[in-house]
Amino acid sequence: MVPHLKSIQSLLYRLITAPSGVGEGLAAERGLPAGGLESVIRGDDRLSAQDRVDIYANMYFYRLLEVMKEDYSATAEVLGEVNFHNLITGYLLEYPPTEPSVMWAGRHLADFLRDHPLSEEFPFVADLATLERATIDVFCAADAPVLEAAEMNSIPARRWAAVRMRRVPASAILQVQWKVADVLRAVEEKRRWTQPSRVSNRILVWRRHSRVSYREIGSGEAEALTALDRSRAFAEVCEMLARDLPDNTAAGEISRLLAQWLADGLIMRSSAMRRRALPHPAS
Amino acid sequence: MRRSDFPFLGFGVGLRRPHYAHVLENRPPMDWFEVISENFMVAGGRPLEILAAVRDRYPIVMHGVSLSIGSADPLNRRYLSELRAMAKRFEPAWISDHLCWTGVGGRNLHDLLPLPYTEEVVRHVSRRIRVVQDFLERPILIENVSSYMTFRESRLAEWEFLRAVAEEADCGILLDINNVFVSAFNHRFSAEEYIDAIPVERVVQYHLAGHTDCGTHLLDTHDHPVCEEVWALYARAVRRFGAVSALIEWDDNIPEFSVLVQTAERARQIYRGAIGAKAAGDGSSSEIHSEPAL
Ligand SMILES: [Fe+2]
Numbered sequence: 409m410v411p412h413l414k415s416i417q418s419l420l421y422r423l424i425t426a427p428s429g430v431g432e433g434l435a436a437e438r439g440l441p442a443g444g445l446e447s448v449i450r451g452d453d454r455l456s457a458q459d460r461v462d463i464y465a466n467m468y469f470y471r472l473l474e475v476m477k478e479d480y481s482a483t484a485e486v487l488g489e490v491n492f493h494n495l496i497t498g499y500l501l502e503y504p505p506t507e508p509s510v511m512w513a514g515r516h517l518a519d520f521l522r523d524h525p526l527s528e529e530f531p532f533v534a535d536l537a538t539l540e541r542a543t544i545d546v547f548c549a550a551d552a553p554v555l556e557a558a559e560m561n562s563i564p565a566r567r568w569a570a571v572r573m574r575r576v577p578a579s580a581i582l583q584v585q586w587k588v589a590d591v592l593r594a595v596e597e598k599r600r601w602t603q604p605s606r607v608s609n610r611i612l613v614w615r616r617h618s619r620v621s622y623r624e625i626g627s628g629e630a631e632a633l634t635a636l637d638r639s640r641a642f643a644e645v646c647e648m649l650a651r652d653l654p655d656n657t658a659a660g661e662i663s664r665l666l667a668q669w670l671a672d673g674l675i676m677r678s679s680a681m682r683r684r685a686l687p688h689p690a691s
Numbered sequence: 692m693r694r695s696d697f698p699f700l701g702f703g704v705g706l707r708r709p710h711y712a713h714v715l716e717n718r719p720p721m722d723w724f725e726v727i728s729e730n731f732m733v734a735g736g737r738p739l740e741i742l743a744a745v746r747d748r749y750p751i752v753m754h755g756v757s758l759s760i761g762s763a764d765p766l767n768r769r770y771l772s773e774l775r776a777m778a779k780r781f782e783p784a785w786i787s788d789h790l791c792w793t794g795v796g797g798r799n800l801h802d803l804l805p806l807p808y809t810e811e812v813v814r815h816v817s818r819r820i821r822v823v824q825d826f827l828e829r830p831i832l833i834e835n836v837s838s839y840m841t842f843r844e845s846r847l848a849e850w851e852f853l854r855a856v857a858e859e860a861d862c863g864i865l866l867d868i869n870n871v872f873v874s875a876f877n878h879r880f881s882a883e884e885y886i887d888a889i890p891v892e893r894v895v896q897y898h899l900a901g902h903t904d905c906g907t908h909l910l911d912t913h914d915h916p917v918c919e920e921v922w923a924l925y926a927r928a929v930r931r932f933g934a935v936s937a938l939i940e941w942d943d944n945i946p947e948f949s950v951l952v953q954t955a956e957r958a959r960q961i962y963r964g965a966i967g968a969k970a971a972g973d974g975s976s977s978e979i980h981s982e983p984a985l
Contacts, residue, residue, distance in 0.1 A: 410763050410815065411763075412811075413761075413763040413806075413807070413811075413812065413815065414763035414764075414795065416807065416842070417762065417763050417792055417795040417804075418763075418795055418796060420804065421794070421795050421796065421798060421800065424800060424802075425798075425800075446843075447843060448842065448843060448844075449840045449841070449842060449843070450840070450841045450842070450843055452879075454907045454908065455839075455907050455908060457840070459907075460839050460840040461840065463839040463840075463908065463910070464800075464802060464804065464839065464840070467802055468800055468801070468802055471801055471802070472801065504798045504799075505794075505798065505799045505800075505801060506797055506798055506799055507799065508729050508732065508757035508767065508770045508773075508799065509729040509730070509732050509757070510729070510801050511729075511730075511733075513801070547736050547737065548733035548734060548735065548736045548737075548738055549734055549735060549736060550734035550735040551734075551735035551736065551739075552735075577734070577735075578735065578736060615736060618736060618737040618740060
């Protein structure tokens with residue numbers, strides 16, 4: 409039973425996902441029963457068997473095209489309708505959806521774009537797609553308790569060096585070759601986007617109170633935030649940041665960055681802090 | 692599975708993104724919400740915050756689109772685990788998915804495709820529903836889908852297939868009235884005969900939605916108001932099935948929340964009208980199993 413069901417479902421899957429339509433998909437089929445598709449699917453005076461499978465083929469492509477347009481609205485705007493349509497046709501062949509949620513369907517688009525001919529005409533577009541994908545991933549990344557500035561300030565300064573820090577899961581640091589944050593911001597603000605300059609840069613994407621934001625960051629900050637993928641002592645973070653800073657400004661710059669990270673909700677409260685906070689004096 | 696194991700939730704609507712803010716800020720009166728399970732299978736962030744806040748104030752039902760119960764592929768255990776974890780956290784009144792397949796060979800078409808209606812497929816699907824119910828430790832509901840093709844090898848009518856699967860799996864039925872109407876047109880069968888053949892004790896929920904007339908076929912687009920023929924079919928169902936929770940689905944061209952409220956209210960009025968008519972006839976008011984009078 410299952411082998412028979414599998415062969416029918418596999419046939420329909422191939423026809424529905426055939427890049428040039430069900431007709432060409434059928435022409436490429438070997439081993440169709442005598443009588444062709446009509447011997448599997450019932451056609452009538454209104455719609456032939458092929459017309460009926462075509463309905464599913466159209467729904468498959470256009471549903472996913474819509475999802476991609478929503479997930480990659482800036483990439484779609486930069487490329488234009490025809491290019492984007494053709495891009496997604498090719499993408500779905502290379503990376504057909506496999507996950508239960510349609511939200512994962514577009515997760516490989518940036519990788520696909522890197523080797524795509526469209527990257528010759530739009531060399532920054534793979535970076536742009538990388539940034540758009542990061543905003544989606546950060547939007548639904550795991551929650552974590554955030555270390556607030558007030559709490560950090562309540563720790564005596566002499567103990568700061570030993571405070572363990574880690575970046576919240578809802579954040580990402582991207583290394584890109586084009587100034588694509590400007591393009592995404594322009595599209596989001598419904599302004600005209602302009603060709604970005606080719607400058608290696610790093611973008612921090614993060615979530616605070618359900619809102620996803622992004623900004624360019626310097627190499628020292630990027631290095632320190634990347635290292636905070638795992639728990640580090642604050643002293644270690646300071647050392648990393650100080651490496652690229654002149655001695656006379658290092659202390660000021662480090663405290664400015666720390667204040668910014670805390671305001672952005674980038675640092676997790678360590679479990680040690682949570683334990684300390686538990687026995688509330690009022691309760 | 693007994694219908695009395697499921698609460699009567701009344702008249703609800705599908706929770707969709709354009710209405711999140713309104714629902715959270717204004718807490719509009721609404722009997723219940725249905726949510727698409729897969730939209731909340733994420734690690735954290737806003738989707739789960741919203742679901743938790745909605746669940747605090749309203750009953751919810753989890754409606755899935757990727758169980759792929761009719762696929763020749765093995766069941767996706769990772770998906771089932773996520774579903775179970777979500778149900779543990781949000782305590783839905785029940786869990787439902789579709790009588791269809793959505794992919795094969797590890798690929799997902801993100802669409803609800805019909806099955807050949809044969810005894811063999813009845814056994815295949817009902818065995819899998821039993822596995823899912825054991826895993827989730829609760830009976831589930833299966834929904835009839837809109838379809839655009841039928842298989843030459845089918846030996847059962849769609850309603851016979853639905854009934855046989857539900858009985859062999861001992862699961863509930865989510866009867867989508869619009870899907871009955873759409874498929875009846877597309878495959879030239881009688882929607883009334885379909886409704887009248889569904890076992891009363893298995894129907895736990897209805898879906899009501901709009902579709903698009905493409906001339907040669909009707910397309911289940913959920914982007915229009917519920918049409919008059921579907922309302923008439925719903926009235927017939929209410930007279931047959933009695934106290935069954937109803938839900939308005941609207942997924943595209945989503946109108947103001949107030950339009951959804953009005954649509955749910957119309958479903959309530961039709962229900963009350965049928966209950967009243969029945970109660971006036973024989974004195975009972977809860978379960979109505981009489982023959983349709985339309
Ligand atoms: Fe439905």
